[in-house]
Amino acid sequence: MINIAIDGPAGAGKSTAARKAAEKLGFIYVDTGALYRTVGVAALRRSIATDDAQKVAAMLPEIKAELKFKDGVQYVFLNDEDVSKEIRLPEASMAASNVSAIPAVRAFLFDLQKNIAKNNNVIMDGRDIGTVILPDAQLKIFLTASAEVRAKRRYDELCQKGTPVEYDALLEEIKHRDYNDSHRAVSPLKAAPDAVLVDSSDMTLDEVVDKITELAKKLGDGE
Ligand code: DC
Numbered sequence: 001m002i003n004i005a006i007d008g009p010a011g012a013g014k015s016t017a018a019r020k021a022a023e024k025l026g027f028i029y030v031d032t033g034a035l036y037r038t039v040g041v042a043a044l045r046r047s048i049a050t051d052d053a054q055k056v057a058a059m060l061p062e063i064k065a066e067l068k069f070k071d072g073v074q075y076v077f078l079n080d081e082d083v084s085k086e087i088r089l090p091e092a093s094m095a096a097s098n099v100s101a102i103p104a105v106r107a108f109l110f111d112l113q114k115n116i117a118k119n120n121n122v123i124m125d126g127r128d129i130g131t132v133i134l135p136d137a138q139l140k141i142f143l144t145a146s147a148e149v150r151a152k153r154r155y156d157e158l159c160q161k162g163t164p165v166e167y168d169a170l171l172e173e174i175k176h177r178d179y180n181d182s183h184r185a186v187s188p189l190k191a192a193p194d195a196v197l198v199d200s201s202d203m204t205l206d207e208v209v210d211k212i213t214e215l216a217k218k219l220g221d222g223e
Helices: 014-025 033-045 053-062 090-099 103-119 129-133 147-160 167-183 205-220
Strands: 003-007 028-031 065-070 073-078 122-126 139-144 196-199
Touching (some): 003 129, 003 205, 014 028, 014 122, 014 205, 028 073, 028 103, 033 090, 033 103, 053 103, 065 103, 103 122, 122 129, 129 139, 139 205, 147 167, 196 205
Parallel strands (some): 003 122
Antiparallel strands (some): 065 073
16 A cells, blocks of 8 residues: 655645645545544533543543545544534634644544555645654655745635634634644654655645655656
């Protein structure tokens, strides 16, 4: 199986670029952030503080998280309920960032991610895919962009949806999440030593997709 790992901070354009590249390559696109968001939602629903490691860990035996794929689209299930929409609510982002710092949560989601990659050609996107989940991935990409560019992209996206939020507030949230994700003790966000660094600050989405598919095609050439 061919495994491609894409890691990087929130808003670097990983998910859109990885999804499009997977489509071109005929691979399954796996968004692992959705799993952390699902655990975050499970905690929110129980009114558990998402940074309370003990309480969140104690909840884990009660939950089942699953990914399902239909026509190339990923759906995430919490105890057999489709929560794909709920995990995108803004409160789920910070909840996910908090629970993702808890070692028991990372251990809980480890096998699930590994098994998908064992049985499928995948482009898997996350924060620790190249470093922890798939250290033997044939291709690792670390996709980044400046915090300002990422905040601007998010700002434009929300304006298009008709739900504008202050740019400064978005920038602050992005910086806060970056800090959380890079400074946690377990599996912090960092590039694997053998990852290809791609800075998308001055690249269009299509350029990023081309870069990923170009690197993936080289694998087939045995380079
Ligand atoms: O990619 P995302 O924004 O949906 O991720 C939500 C949170 O989950 C993010 O704050 C970091 C965390 N995460 C992680 O720790 N490891 C991953 N492989 C994916 C996401």
